[in-house]
Amino acid sequence: MKKKLLLLLLAASAFSYASKAQDTVKTTADAPLVLYGSVDTYYKDDLSGHANIPTSFASDNNSVSIGMIDLGLKKTVGNASFVGELSFGPRNDQSIPTSGYHIQNLYVSYNLTSKLNATAGYMSTFIGYEVISPAGNFNYSTSYLFTNGPFQNAGFKLTYAFSDKVSLMAGIFNDEWNAYTSEHDVSTFGAQLTITPVKNWTAYLNVATGPTSGTEFDLTTAYQITTAFKLGLNAATFSPSHYGGGFSGVALYPQLAVSKAVTLGLREEYFKAKTVDAGSTYVLAGPLPGGSVLGSTLTANIKAGPLTFIPEVRLDNVNKKQYSEFTDSNLAPTTSASQFVLAAVYAF
Template sequence: MKSKLLLLLSLTAATFAANAQEKTDPPLTIGGSVDTYYKYDFSGHNNIPTSFASDQNSFSIGMVNLFAKKKVGKASFVGDLSFGPRGQYQSVPNGDGATNNAANSFHIQNLYVAYDLTDKLSVTAGYMATFVGYEVISPVGNFNYSTSYLFTNGPFQNAGAKFTYAFSDKVSLSAGLYNDLWNVYTAASKINTIGTQLMVAPVKGWTAYVNFLTGPASGTVVDLTTSYQITEAFKLGVNAANFDAPKSPAGPRGGYVGAALYPQLAVSSAVSFGLRAEYFKTKDGVWVTAGPAANESVTAFTLSANIKGGPLTFIPEVRLDNASKEATSIFTNKNGVATKSASQFGLAAVYAF
């Protein structure tokens, strides 16, 4: 009888301890995605200088994206890693600044910790996906598989520390201090970039962000990102940005200006269609963009479908880009001669978990 009582007490204590642990120490959340694609540029060669999905007439891989996050009480962390071409820097150094590993397929997308100082004020520090822009690196976060000129020419990540104050569930303000350069784990020489973000949510389904990032080595970008779920089936997104490159003794500094519209229509729970209509202009100056020549512009129209089968999304896509002038166009035809337009077809598969 006594042994049965002891066993019952032990089981009760173990159950209580497990419940207490569960309440005070939530489980680690792990997730991510994998993606693969096929792309064909009708010129017969890669022609459109935006990020990722650059292989021509090839069944190719995007990346494996793995993230882990956890919050216990007021403290939290996020670790986000990628393996594959979509996650790496393909023409500039990786985040550690070393040029000899430009072909390395491994990259840290996010690595930061956060703490809630009060119910309204929090602090975050580490290496963070940028708050600037509409599109992100992970294909799960985008409707289109190919990316915009605004995304390619803006920051991908910023290393630093920021404070965020929530005035209400409709208004918040973030302000931070960041390393001197974008997209690197460590500062080149100084911590001298300032960034702010104002978030407003005027009505249900509508959220807008006004972003500002400036530094003497990285330049200044002002960015508006907003999306409005107008009906259950129709969503409209907008991204507009102006970038002034850092000052240069070689001449006018240059930069870019552009805007993109993202209308999306869900025809069923499994099928949606979306259009990205973008205008992008390179300013006069020494700064070279992944886009048109100085004082020239490009318009780009990308029509995509999202066809879902559980966690798997198929993305067929047609894209047409048009330069402002043929003579200085960055596009070339099958014979390698400058032409005003470029077009491509793509088919991607993205699995989220």
Template sequence: MKQLTSLAILLLSITLFAQDDSDGLEKKFSFEGSVDAYYRANLTAPNDENQIAPETSFADTAGFSLGMGNIIASYEKGRVGAVADLVFGPRGEAASATVLNQLFAFYNISENTKFTLGKFNTFLGYEVIAPAGNFNYSTSYLFSNGPFSHTGIKADFTLSDDFSLMLGVFNQTDVTEFNPDGSYAVGAQLGYSGQFLNLLYDDAGLGFEVDYTGGFDASDEFFIGVNAAYADNDGEGFYGVDLYPQFSLSDDFTVGLRGEYFQTQSESIDDDPSVFSVTLTGSYVIDEDLIVKPEFRLDSGSEDIFIDTDLMATKSLGSFVVAAIYKF
């Protein structure tokens, strides 16, 4: 109840402020968000108290389950503005730990330079926290092992019609409420025509990660997304690659595949385990705002990291999810 009261006060304050146009500056107020829920069942493993799921974030409980509610209020006045992005539900709690998914202010110094201060979702990776921003409903190993959010300051530069650059200084990765020990991380992103090379160095947290995110249109109906990453923290880390081919069968229905190879690495383990995962997702849009996503997923490990219906160790796990996402 306290969180709902705070939310109501915040939204009312932003709305009243947006209505005040006494200084004559142009003001822009927007309010959007999404809600989602899903049903999940293992096809090759138990769905009772022994039920398991891939070691990835979200969509990991059996039966009918809640995702999250996402409410985003943004306000811009002249060259400055702010964004309050609030999340509720299991997915939001797992990703953000608090109701504040993002909370930041920004200043457009010029048409080509923008400064942002506060908490914002990470710039690394192909996938995002809010399911409305992803094609697949379940998430990848690369997304689940990379950073979720940063708190700090960043500068975005538009260098040309094709090139962009971001530089930032943050708290430790995913330490977003305050800085507990005085350590910091630095990050950079170089963009070219929709392709992004991302760098993050966080000696006290994640370590070093380099990430490529991009994609291209093979045709008007066929798109291929790409994500590859390598992370190392004193000999502990991971690397992997994801491919996201997606084909539009009509204006309302698209089918897509996520193929992923993910490898952990550790100096203390001679043979680091790896996982190959294939996720087939359909996306059906109803009246522009409701999206229904049926999804089949097969995870195959290099070792016996799953169990089968007889509770015996096995290398693979098949599962099914159907999700409903409503955007407003």
């Protein structure tokens, strides 16, 4: 028995050694098959006793709820790459309008030259500051700009790097955002100019426009000014193709690392809903057409290895009661809403 146990140990050890040896000699330029992803859970308490703030995700009130499990695989061999990212859970369902679908990213790309890359498939949108994955955001709740903008775009794009500081992406995408298949055609044009004026400061000037999807202009920029202080900015304006409506807004994201494990951040957002013409069916998440909202979100990120605890308080204030859909604890209309969220995100 002892002999068998020892043999088993020896075999396991030899296998482990062989694996290790293979790892240590792997220094080629091709990265291995890479696995990444996250899981998240949260508790939210709106002070009115019911959910009020209509931005994406974290929608359950007074409940310990789940976000999603996000699993991505990617691989590069030579000039060819693929990314496949699956997600399951309420956060997935709220990010994809097609029921039963679970793909966040599925695309292939190829470096045609050292400066020109071609990519095709279903990709996270190039527009905006915030993203669907909770591991990619500092705040757990999301902005009005994010909620009302595109989440994903399916299409084909070319990216050309003029230098380390300037690159341009241009592509043609399906007529509707967030959909795996086009409604009629592939008619949304998208472009992104990326500029890095100084080290650690990157700005993205984005446009997406099409006869079905409407037109959005977007500026997204982030500057890591010191090792402890980062400042982000997102400004956008969107107009649907017909009957008016749309939105414009700006959000500022200052973040300060106060210790190795703790970073504090503020999101200060002004968001205005444009007026609509008669016959418009355009609906957005936020104030009623013509109104505006000021959203202030104070968030802490407390790191414990791959786990991040995110306590967050948020206060949103609509400019006039007539534009507000917020209600107080008696369900009477009011101009303000406030909520507390405690989330935990494990990223790998």
